[in-house]
Amino acid sequence: MKHYLYILISESSGKYYIGISKNPENRLINHNTTEKGFTSRYRPWKIVLTKEFPNKYLAGKEERRLKKLKNKKKIEEYIRDNS
Numbered sequence: 001m002k003h004y005l006y007i008l009i010s011e012s013s014g015k016y017y018i019g020i021s022k023n024p025e026n027r028l029i030n031h032n033t034t035e036k037g038f039t040s041r042y043r044p045w046k047i048v049l050t051k052e053f054p055n056k057y058l059a060g061k062e063e064r065r066l067k068k069l070k071n072k073k074k075i076e077e078y079i080r081d082n083s
Contacts, residue, residue, distance in 0.1 A: 003059035005066075007049040007079060010042035016075050017045065018066050020059040024050050049079045 006024040021027040031039040053059035
């Protein structure tokens with residue numbers, strides 16, 4: 001089943017959030033409305049990239065790889081290269 005890697009940017013702080021989901025648009029709504037967690041502190045969020053993968057495993061593998069970078073410039077480069 002298809003899964004998507006998605007990258008959000010906080011419109012208030014410029015921070016990025018990387019996640020995976022079957023439906024990134026619904027996850028965005030959740031990130032912008034849930035009252036607890038990392039994303040609740042930096043609302044509002046908007047999607048800057050979605051990338052389709054054939055399954056959850058491959059999407060998760062790419063998510064972990066990107067999160068390990070911990071480098072804003074590398075994430076911005078990834079967004080540019082995949083937009």
